[in-house]
Amino acid sequence: MFKLKEQLPALLTQVLVVGAILYVALQLFHNTQANLEARNIASGFGFLTVEGGLPINDSLLPYSPADTYGRAFAVGILNTLFVSALAIVLATVLGVIIGVARVSGNWLVAHLAAVYVEVLRNVPLLLTLFFCYSTLLAFLPSPRTSLVPLGDIFINNRGVYVPRPLFEDGMGWVVLALVAAIAASAALVRVSRRMRDETGRGLHSGWMSLGLILGLPAAAYFLAGQPLEFDVPVLSGFNFKGGMVLRPEFSALLIGLVLYTAAFIGENVRSGIQSVDAGQLDAAKALGLSPGPIMRKVILPQTLRVCIPATTNDYTSLIKNSSLAVAIGYPDMVSIGGTIIGQNDQAIEIIGMWMAVYLTINLVVSLVMNWFNAKVQLVER
Amino acid sequence: MTSSETIIDVKGLNKWYGDFHVLKNIDLEVRRGERIVICGPSGSGKSTLIRCMNRLERHQEGTIIVDGTELTGNVKGLEKIRREVGMVFQNFNLFPHMTVLDNLTLAPIWVRKMPKREAEATAMHFLERVRIAEQAAKYPGQLSGGQQQRVAIARALCMNPNILLFDEPTSALDPEMIKEVLDVMVSLAEENMTMVCVTHEMGFARTVADRIIFMDGGEIVEQNSPEEFFSNPRYDRTRQFLSQILHH
Amino acid sequence: MSEQLKTFIPSPDAPPPVADAGVLLWLRTNLFSGWFNSVLTVLAVLVLAKTIPPLISWAFTNAVWSGGPDACDGAGACWAFIADKARVMLIGTYPQELIWRPLAAAILFAGVIAATASGRFGKGVLAGTWPLLFVAAVWLVGGGAGLTEVDQSMWGGLMLSLGLAAVGILFSVPFGIILALGRQSRMAGISSICIGFIELIRGVPLITILFMASVMMPLFLPVNLQINNLLRVQVGIILFSSAYIAEVVRGGLQAVPSGQLDAAKALGLSNWMITLFVVLPQALRYVLPSLIGRCIALFKDTSLVIIVGLLDFLGMVKAASQDQNWLGHEVEGYVFCAVVYWCICFGMSRYGRSLEKRGPQTKR
Numbered sequence: 003m004f005k006l007k008e009q010l011p012a013l014l015t016q017v018l019v020v021g022a023i024l025y026v027a028l029q030l031f032h033n034t035q036a037n038l039e040a041r042n043i044a045s046g047f048g049f050l051t052v053e054g055g056l057p058i059n060d061s062l063l064p065y066s067p068a069d070t071y072g073r074a075f076a077v078g079i080l081n082t083l084f085v086s087a088l089a090i091v092l093a094t095v096l097g098v099i100i101g102v103a104r105v106s107g108n109w110l111v112a113h114l115a116a117v118y119v120e121v122l123r124n125v126p127l128l129l130t131l132f133f134c135y136s137t138l139l140a141f142l143p144s145p146r147t148s149l150v151p152l153g154d155i156f157i158n159n160r161g162v163y164v165p166r167p168l169f170e171d172g173m174g175w176v177v178l179a180l181v182a183a184i185a186a187s188a189a190l191v192r193v194s195r196r197m198r199d200e201t202g203r204g205l206h207s208g209w210m211s212l213g214l215i216l217g218l219p220a221a222a223y224f225l226a227g228q229p230l231e232f233d234v235p236v237l238s239g240f241n242f243k244g245g246m247v248l249r250p251e252f253s254a255l256l257i258g259l260v261l262y263t264a265a266f267i268g269e270n271v272r273s274g275i276q277s278v279d280a281g282q283l284d285a286a287k288a289l290g291l292s293p294g295p296i297m298r299k300v301i302l303p304q305t306l307r308v309c310i311p312a313t314t315n316d317y318t319s320l321i322k323n324s325s326l327a328v329a330i331g332y333p334d335m336v337s338i339g340g341t342i343i344g345q346n347d348q349a350i351e352i353i354g355m356w357m358a359v360y361l362t363i364n365l366v367v368s369l370v371m372n373w374f375n376a377k378v379q380l381v382e383r
Numbered sequence: 384m385t386s387s388e389t390i391i392d393v394k395g396l397n398k399w400y401g402d403f404h405v406l407k408n409i410d411l412e413v414r415r416g417e418r419i420v421i422c423g424p425s426g427s428g429k430s431t432l433i434r435c436m437n438r439l440e441r442h443q444e445g446t447i448i449v450d451g452t453e454l455t456g457n458v459k460g461l462e463k464i465r466r467e468v469g470m471v472f473q474n475f476n477l478f479p480h481m482t483v484l485d486n487l488t489l490a491p492i493w494v495r496k497m498p499k500r501e502a503e504a505t506a507m508h509f510l511e512r513v514r515i516a517e518q519a520a521k522y523p524g525q526l527s528g529g530q531q532q533r534v535a536i537a538r539a540l541c542m543n544p545n546i547l548l549f550d551e552p553t554s555a556l557d558p559e560m561i562k563e564v565l566d567v568m569v570s571l572a573e574e575n576m577t578m579v580c581v582t583h584e585m586g587f588a589r590t591v592a593d594r595i596i597f598m599d600g601g602e603i604v605e606q607n608s609p610e611e612f613f614s615n616p617r618y619d620r621t622r623q624f625l626s627q628i629l630h631h
Numbered sequence: 632m633s634e635q636l637k638t639f640i641p642s643p644d645a646p647p648p649v650a651d652a653g654v655l656l657w658l659r660t661n662l663f664s665g666w667f668n669s670v671l672t673v674l675a676v677l678v679l680a681k682t683i684p685p686l687i688s689w690a691f692t693n694a695v696w697s698g699g700p701d702a703c704d705g706a707g708a709c710w711a712f713i714a715d716k717a718r719v720m721l722i723g724t725y726p727q728e729l730i731w732r733p734l735a736a737a738i739l740f741a742g743v744i745a746a747t748a749s750g751r752f753g754k755g756v757l758a759g760t761w762p763l764l765f766v767a768a769v770w771l772v773g774g775g776a777g778l779t780e781v782d783q784s785m786w787g788g789l790m791l792s793l794g795l796a797a798v799g800i801l802f803s804v805p806f807g808i809i810l811a812l813g814r815q816s817r818m819a820g821i822s823s824i825c826i827g828f829i830e831l832i833r834g835v836p837l838i839t840i841l842f843m844a845s846v847m848m849p850l851f852l853p854v855n856l857q858i859n860n861l862l863r864v865q866v867g868i869i870l871f872s873s874a875y876i877a878e879v880v881r882g883g884l885q886a887v888p889s890g891q892l893d894a895a896k897a898l899g900l901s902n903w904m905i906t907l908f909v910v911l912p913q914a915l916r917y918v919l920p921s922l923i924g925r926c927i928a929l930f931k932d933t934s935l936v937i938i939v940g941l942l943d944f945l946g947m948v949k950a951a952s953q954d955q956n957w958l959g960h961e962v963e964g965y966v967f968c969a970v971v972y973w974c975i976c977f978g979m980s981r982y983g984r985s986l987e988k989r990g991p992q993t994k995r
Contacts, residue, residue, distance in 0.1 A: 016820035023824065030851045037850045097468035108668045109661035110675045124927070124976035126934040133965045164960070184994045211636055284439055285535075288435060289490035289542060290465035293665075303480045322836035329938055336838055349846040353839060361834040380479045381522035399647035407642050443648055458665060600641045620639040 034350070043347045050075070056341055058333045060249055071342055078338035079359055085252065085334065086321045086363075089259040093320065094313075096264035101271025101305075102297065115268065122265035127323055130262055135254035135330045141249065145241055154234045156242060161249040163242050165232035172226030179222035180215070187211035251332040255324070263320045270312040274305035307378050314371040318364045335359060390415040390546060390577055396445035396450045398431060403563060405431050409445070415545070418572050419579045420588040423598035424624060429581045431600070434549045436579070450545055455548040459479045466494060469539030473551040475531040477523040483510070483534050484519040495542065509537040513567050529560025536567055547571065548575075549580040585628060591612065597621050690966075700805065700956045712960040713967045716951040720967070723787020723947060725772075732778065736768040740793070748982060765801050768794070783861040789944040789971065796930040799868040803929070804922070806869065807876025808915075812906065825877070832874035835930055840871045840892050845854060845939040864936055872929050879921045884913030923983035927976050934972075944968060 038045060050072035057067050062080045065073060103115035122130065141292045142159035143149060149157040156163040187210075194207035223230070235245030248369050327334035339352045391413035398406040406428050413419055421429045440456050440462055440486040447454040449464050451601075464474060478486050487506035489501060491497040497505070510516040513533040523531055532552060549568065555563045565587050572578060572591040582588065588595055589609050596606040605617050616622045664667045693707025696714070703709035713720070722733045743764045746752055752760075772790065774780035786794070813825035832840065844867025845860060852858065887910050895905040915922070937946035948964040952958070 012818050016818045018761040020820045021823070034850045035852050035853075036854055038856060106665060106668075106671075107661070108671055111668075111671050114675060120977065121973065124931075124947065124973045124980065126972060128934045128937070129965060129969055129972065132945070132949065132970070133962075136965065182992045192607075279474075281474050281476035282474060282478065285470075285472060285478070287439060288437055288465060288468075288470035288472075289538070290462055290494045292462065294492075294667075295489075295493045299493070300478055304478075307480065317386060318834075325836035325838045326935070328838065329935075336836070340842070343842075343846065349842070350850065353843050353847055355834045356839045356842075357831070360836060360839070361831070364834045380524055397645070402647060404644040404647070407645070456660070599639070602642055604639055617637055618639040619636045622636060 010055055017142050025089070040334050041347065045348070045351075047351055049342075049346055049351070054342070054345075056338065058338065060252055060333055074334065074338050075342070075355065076332060078335035081327075081332070082321075082334040082336075082359075083363070085259070085327070085332070086324045089256055089263065089320055092256070093258045093263040093267055093316075096260060097267025097313075097316075098271050098302075100264055100268030101275065102302075104268060104272040105275050106216055119265045119268055122262055123269075127258065127262045128329055131254060131258040131326055131330055132134040134166055134258045134261075135250065138250045138254050138257075145237060148237075154232070154245070156235055156237075159250060160241065161247040162253070163245045163247050165234045166244070166246040168231040168233055170231060172223075172228075173230065175222045183214040183218040186218075187214050190214070193338045195359055231373075251327070251330050251333070254330055255327050255332045258326075259320055259323060262317055262323070266316045266319075267313055270309040270316065271305060274309035275301055277308055277368035278304045307375075307380065310371060310375045310378070314368060314375075317367055317371070320361055321367065322360065388411065388415045390450055391579070392446075392448040393432075394437075396432075396435065396442055396447060398428075398435065398440065398442045398444075405601050406435070407600075409603060411596070411603065413546075413577065413579060416575045417577060417593045418591050419594050419596060421579065421581045421596045422583065422585070422588065422591040422624075422628070423596060423604075427598040428601040429598050433470075433550055433579055433581055436508050436546075436548060437465055437470060439470075448501075462494075466542060467545045468548060469546070469547045470546035470550065471532070471535050471539055471543055471552050473554050475523070475528070475535045475555075476549055477531055477535055477538070479523050482520055482522055483515075483526075486523070486534065487538045490538075491541050505541055506537070509540045510534075511538070511572075513537045520610050527560060528556045529563045532556065532560075532564045532566055536564070536571075540571075546577045546579065549578065549582065550582070551581050553582065553584055582608070583628060585613075597624065599624070668763070703960070705959075708963050708966070709957075709960045710963060710967075712952075712957050712963050714894055715957070716947075716954070716964075719788060719951055720944065720947045720964075721788045722790045723942060725787070726781060726785065726786045727788070729779070729781065732771045732774075732781075736771040739764060739767060739791075741772075742951055762801060765797055768797070783859050786861065787942040788947045791936075791941065792930070792933045792944040795865060795868055795936065795943065796926070797932040798865055798874050799929050799933070800926050802869045803872035803876055806873040808880050808911070810877035811884060813882035814881060829874045829877050832871055832900070833878065837935055838938055840867045841935060841939045843867060844870075860940060864939055864941055868929070868933065868936075871932075872925065875925055875928075876922065879918050879925055880914060883916075883918035884910065884922070886917045887913045920983045920987045923979060923986070927979045927983075930976065931972070 048173050052067060054071040054074045055067045056071070056074045058065055058074060058077055060081060061077045062084060063077055065077050099120060104119070105346050106112045106115075139159050142157065145156075145158045145160055147158070148163075151157065154165045178338050185360070187207075189208045190205065190210055194205040197205065203285070233244045233246075235242040282300055282304065283296070286300045291300070324338040326335055328337040328340055331337070335356060339356055343349050343352050389412050389617060391411070393409055393411040396406055396409035396411075397404070409432060411432075421432065423429050431440055434452075435442050436449060441456075442454075450467050451461045452464055454461070454464060466606055477483075478489070481489065484503060484506055488497075488499065488502040489511065491502040491505060492499060507519065510519055513536055515533050515537070518526060518530060518534070523534070526534065536552075552568070553564055556564065561584070565584060568578070568580070568587065569591055578591075580587075580592075592609050594606055595609055595612040597604045597612070597616075599620055604620055605612075607615075607617075612621075613625065616625060646891050662672045687863065688707065694710050695707060696710050698711045699715075700712075702711055718727075718730075722730070725733060743760055746760070747757055770776060770778065772781065772786065772794070773783070810825050810829060813821050814829065816822045816825070841864060844863045848858070848863045848866070886993045891909055891913065892905065895909045900909070933943055934945040936943050942950055945968055948968045949961075952961040952964045
């Protein structure tokens with residue numbers, strides 16, 4: 003039965019603590035209202051529909067300064083997601099390479115990787131970002147003397163300018179053809195595998211798939227009358243107009259995030275490799291396997307299972323670190339939000355939106371990684 | 384029936400772990416088809432000795448010649464030897480992230496370049512041989528210790544080795560599972576597989592071994608046929624060991 | 632039966648052969664074992680050959696170590712820039728004539744670090760000395776109680792970074808421990824507040840917390856109460872760090888074997904005593920290396936305060952490189968900054984690793 007006497011102290015403490023916190027919260031609320039009034043700051047999210055006048059250089063959505071604050075913020079969110087996703091992929095690849103290099107039998111390679119890890123982990127990310135940014139700017143020429151590696155591609159200190167593809171009416175068919183090709187390839191691979199199991203000989207499904215994926219869309223492209231135009235970047239005055247541009251801000255942020263996070267992922271992979279039971283190595287060697295297959299088929303699969311939780315941490319850190327974009331001028335969510343605060347002082351709303359978005363992103367990433375983790379767990383009884 | 388051809392030739396083998404002299408002046412000849420059991424107290428270097436035979440451990444002095452090839456740092460020679468020498472470990476060391484079938488086909492595909500179908504057929508053949516064919520699609524974590532060790536033996540057999548090394552294959556097993564593994568080893572012996580076993584199972588030694596080697600403190604104390612070894616040990620140390628171990 | 636049993640005389644141990652490691656053998660096993668490794672070695676050597684000599688000539692041979700802006704010709708690093716700006720980078724815009732005070736604080740700091748690293752002093756002594764050090768340092772730098780006050784807007788540079796980190800650690804460790812204990816509490820009200828706080832803080836970037844502290848906090852406070860920016864940022868850093876420390880401590884709490892609790896309860900200790908004397912000491916011992924890792928991370932994180940208007944070490948370096956007289960020498964500034972950060976952080980991580988080996992074993 004509900005023993006009131008025993009539970010009283012606990013209940014009392016909780017009531018007191020929660021009560022105290024609520025009281026403080028209430029006071030803060032009152033203060034805030036007073037302050038907001040005194041400083042003539044608006045409240046609420048109405049500002050999202052107000053025209054912002056913010057110039058944003060890098061945008062995945064069509065955007066102009068005539069758009070609302072809300073749209074500007076949305077552009078920022080997309081930029082955050084874009085640079086984070088790209089950085090996660092690249093950092094993982096680099097991190098695995100670094101991790102394997104750290105345990106390599108090659109003395110030089112192992113030590114170089116160790117130096118890399120120790121340098122990047124002990125220097126603040128912001129410093130690395132500043133360094134990348136200023137180095138990038140220092141080494142790139144001005145627009146008038148751009149580097150031209152290919153045809154219409156220009157590299158200078160305003161960014162990398164490439165032709166922008168303009169999709170015209172026929173493009174839909176090309177996309178359809180691509181989707182059909184992918185589906186056909188998947189079916190082809192399955193059929194080939196079954197054939198190989200039955201008769202010992204399969205189709206060359208790899209090459210056939212490649213042919214399909216390249217050929218079908220190409221055929222559709224030509225049949226639809228080549229529905230692809232390019233908006234070529236053209237030098238006008240001191241700058242380029244047209245085309246698409248990859249700005250140094252974006253590149254510096256991406257490079258900095260990738261280099262930094264790869265050092266941490268590399269350490270995870272290294273400790274994962276070293277945590278694989280020594281007997282696995284013995285057995286693989288005794289079977290006569292050479293180092294390549296040993297690493298690829300025996301050690302790394304077991305490693306990756308082990309380092310998923312730690313790597314999830316690194317991914318969420320990377321996403322949070324992308325907020326450093328504000329320091330080098332890449333228009334991510336924090337950058338744009340900060341600018342909006344500067345204009346209308348509605349810090350509470352903006353900060354609340356930041357927190358909501360970051361929490362959501364991190365929640366989704368954690369859920370996906372947990373699902374992935376559960377899926378690759380070793381099957382035991 | 385053992386031939387007179389020497390398949391493993393160890394001469395003057397000395398090994399150190401740092402300053403610790405773990406193998407002292409080992410001379411040993413194993414003939415093709417011979418079944419050798421190595422026994423001795425723990426720390427006597429028995430595991431180290433057979434691990435030197437496929438260069439899982441490196442020796443500093445002496446020569447080891449396996450199937451005509453000397454074991455040195457030479458990588459090509461090493462690959463050749465490891466293809467011909469199979470090993471079964473105390474802790475099974477099955478690859479936990481692969482099914483039983485994949486465990487068996489991995490090396491034939493990647494080392495002997497066998498096509499997958501042929502490798503799988505070979506694998507199923509050996510799984511039947513060790514009487515565990517129905518577990519082919521299972522993962523090692525789903526099997527008992529005795530089952531895992533039988534899979535490990537099948538995995539070694541899939542490479543068609545000339546020699547099988549056993550490093551205390553039953554020491555990590557619960558008592559009721561030891562028999563199923565020993566039965567497989569006995570049947571292998573009956574097919575004239577060259578075997579070098581480090582084991583405490585004296586019943587197995589008596590039944591199967593052509594020669595028993597007793598090691599202590601890193602050196603071979605004595606070696607003899609099972610009859611002579613058990614009834615007429617030549618050294619006091621051997622007798623002392625036998626009295627301890629046969630008291631089960 | 633048998634003849635006389637012979638006594639077995641074991642052979643004596645012989646010393647191992649002198650390492651047969653000729654240079655060639657070492658090269659073969661470590662650098663050129665197999666074609667893939669050989670290719671890697673060659674590539675690595677090429678990369679090093681291309682980058683190290685120019686780096687050395689830039690940083691040392693052709694570098695300019697003293698003089699004015701004209702002395703730097705661009706062929707090498709302009710360390711004269713660092714020499715000129717060193718004071719500002721290290722202690723910000725602190726009044727020149729009072730420079731002995733931060734110096735005194737730095738010497739005290741160095742002394743206590745040496746004492747801690749030597750490992751000769753007990754935990755109790757250290758636990759008492761470090762807080763005293765902070766109090767003394769704050770008094771020396773800030774003033775009050777006998778020394779002229781120096782406004783916090785003049786605190787900057789490396790001194791500020793270290794100060795933010797030190798005070799941050801000093802307050803966030805106890806607060807984090809309390810949060811971790813609260814999270815484990817069986818009282819649902821308390822544990823949910825703690826979990827909510829921890830997960831909220833850990834899910835958002837430090838920048839948002841700094842913005843919150845710098846921009847939002849003035850709105851929360853009563854109209855007539857003003858807290859200077861430095862203090863607001865410091866509070867933000869403390870709150871941020873304590874959430875992460877709470878998670879680290881939680882790992883330690885979970886690692887304490889339940890048998891410990893059983894034994895302590897059987898001895899009749901009250902819950903508070905158990906926590907304080909049995910559980911916490913063991914938990915902290917398990918996670919000491921991770922805690923030090925968090926301290927290193929905190930120190931690196933202080934570099935973000937440039938975004939909310941405080942000029943810490945990195946901030947001062949950046950500001951100094953905007954000086955009209957010294958334009959174009961950002962890289963020297965960043966390199967100097969990186970070297971100092973690296974030395975401090977690497978030193979701390981070495982210390983952490985030595986603790987792992989030295990202290991009561993972190994058994995699993």
